[in-house]
Amino acid sequence: MTDAGRGVVASPDTKAINRMTISLLSQPVNLGLARVAVAAFFSQLDIMVSELEEIKVAVSEAVSNAILHGYLREPDRWITVTAAIYPGWLEIVVEDRGEGFCEADPPPPGSDGHEDGFGMGFALMRSFMDEVVLVSAPGQGTRVVMRKKIRGASMATPENPVAGNC
Amino acid sequence: MTDAGRGVVASPDTKAINRMTISLLSQPVNLGLARVAVAAFFSQLDIMVSELEEIKVAVSEAVSNAILHGYLREPDRWITVTAAIYPGWLEIVVEDRGEGFCEADPPPPGSDGHEDGFGMGFALMRSFMDEVVLVSAPGQGTRVVMRKKIRGASMATPENPVAGNC
Amino acid sequence: MMMQMEDKGCSLVARLTGEMDLQVADHLRSALDSAMGEKGTRYLVLDLSGVSFIDSSGLGVILGRYRRLAQSGGRVSLVGLSPPVKNVLELSGLLRIMREYSSAGEALAGLE
Amino acid sequence: MMMQMEDKGCSLVARLTGEMDLQVADHLRSALDSAMGEKGTRYLVLDLSGVSFIDSSGLGVILGRYRRLAQSGGRVSLVGLSPPVKNVLELSGLLRIMREYSSAGEALAGLE
Numbered sequence A, B: 001m002t003d004a005g006r007g008v009v010a011s012p013d014t015k016a017i018n019r020m021t022i023s024l025l026s027q028p029v030n031l032g033l034a035r036v037a038v039a040a041f042f043s044q045l046d047i048m049v050s051e052l053e054e055i056k057v058a059v060s061e062a063v064s065n066a067i068l069h070g071y072l073r074e075p076d077r078w079i080t081v082t083a084a085i086y087p088g089w090l091e092i093v094v095e096d097r098g099e100g101f102c103e104a105d106p107p108p109p110g111s112d113g114h115e116d117g118f119g120m121g122f123a124l125m126r127s128f129m130d131e132v133v134l135v136s137a138p139g140q141g142t143r144v145v146m147r148k149k150i151r152g153a154s155m156a157t158p159e160n161p162v163a164g165n166c
Numbered sequence C, D: 001m002m003m004q005m006e007d008k009g010c011s012l013v014a015r016l017t018g019e020m021d022l023q024v025a026d027h028l029r030s031a032l033d034s035a036m037g038e039k040g041t042r043y044l045v046l047d048l049s050g051v052s053f054i055d056s057s058g059l060g061v062i063l064g065r066y067r068r069l070a071q072s073g074g075r076v077s078l079v080g081l082s083p084p085v086k087n088v089l090e091l092s093g094l095l096r097i098m099r100e101y102s103s104a105g106e107a108l109a110g111l112e
């Protein structure tokens, strides 16, 4: 698995303003937790609720893929979700140490033929984020790096709350 | 720092049914995230809302202590919060690698004289949890292990949702 | 996920509440299929006004029911889409093959 | 945390909304103190009906204002305690030294 290079949104070597990592077991019951934790973390930004909702979908897709395709529904494997705020963009990294796939030849959506397979996971992630980088190799697991531009000085502070007249 | 021994609530060597860890930076802005993540994780249990609210207070106290006393408000240090479900009890561990204190001679509440210091952190943790174990040593950081009994087969499942007639 | 079913002859109105993701997809799929099988449903009206979240696992359940009914000339209608849910349904193209109505009553009338 | 102040002569009614924790404690403390100083407040009525969470950092802010006012014979009254907030206030003993009223109007009347 190569390192996820900096892309369109991110500039190199920038230090995160804030960052968190959540490690969860590969069980569908933990999907809500992943979404809620990421949304709670980014709610410190002066971000639109509709953007938070879209970020939740992107997280849900990436974690569902790790459960279904990475770990083939094995329930006791670890998935890590990292969320970080940089000046001008936010980043989410979802990582598993499961099956992986060949980056040079990414599998078409729904390729493992699960029932009702919708094959829209990556498409939704790409719609809702400005940049999606896949880092994967067979047997090595998968890392999905998602980035989204945010308005420059958009931190909410107690003195300057997101919604408030404090 | 010695290992936090099993206590009144927990039986030794039991495997967690589900578990998560969240790592966050020592900034007050992350307190809400810690509370929300722990509450979202335990909401898979068939637990009362009032109990979830009390758990949030206990988490908030332990994380606030790590920020204030462990890291003396340094904003870029890591705090880890682990939440786990065992058969019959739940466990929360809050850990910092900060100042620590002498376990044999625990400092009285409010001992560092911060303004309006309320000195009720551990008292509230003890009121709201069935067991609180402190593991700390000067210069070694602090681990707070909190356990609470839960009703035996209290997992909420999609087939048997917490509130539902599915 | 909560589910309330109301049988209206050829039509089944299912009111869903909660988050439509991988956690509930299997259960939801089999609950809908068994209700539809029992009742010989031709038209499925999904009232999603209580659904706060949907991702592709939820979309998959809807699309699967659509495919099943479409084979025999049936249809799926949607009611009560909140802005985030509608956003995902639109992006996925589902709203190009299923109609949205403003109430279950209108959806049922639209089927006649 | 949102804050709305209403000056009623010797009394100040402060309506707080949000979560009273370490994140907002410093700001809340200085906002209350400066409003109370400006207005020469003797009685502080804290309307917490919009407060969904409180921990010992929030308790500390309330207790600090109480101590300040008590020195000059003043008082702090509480209004609109949700069950979780009331639970914490009771456990901490604050409800033994401050009275709870069912509305700001009643609290003000109780001060006369």
Ligand SMILES: Nc1ncnc2c1ncn2[C@@H]1O[C@H](COP(=O)(O)OP(=O)(O)O)[C@@H](O)[C@H]1O
Binding pocket: A061, A065, A066, A069, A070, A071, A096, A098, A099, A100, A101, A107, A108, A109, A110, A111, A112, A117, A118, A119, A120, A121, A122, A123, A141, A142, C056
């Ligand atoms: N974490 C992962 N580990 C292994 N394979 C993955 C992972 N994520 C995605 N894939 C592969 O990429 C394909 C496309 O994924 P996606 O666009 O989400 O559609 P779907 O999950 O519905 O198939 C999947 O079918 C799977 O083969």
Ligand SMILES: Nc1ncnc2c1ncn2[C@@H]1O[C@H](COP(=O)(O)OP(=O)(O)O)[C@@H](O)[C@H]1O
Binding pocket: B061, B065, B066, B069, B070, B071, B096, B098, B099, B100, B101, B106, B107, B108, B109, B110, B111, B112, B117, B118, B119, B120, B121, B122, B123, B141, B142, D056
């Ligand atoms: N994580 C920690 N690291 C170092 N010291 C701590 C930590 N948590 C608590 N303490 C010490 O224990 C004392 C009592 O804590 P507590 O009961 O929460 O009251 P308070 O925080 O208001 O002083 C603190 O004043 C501090 O000296």
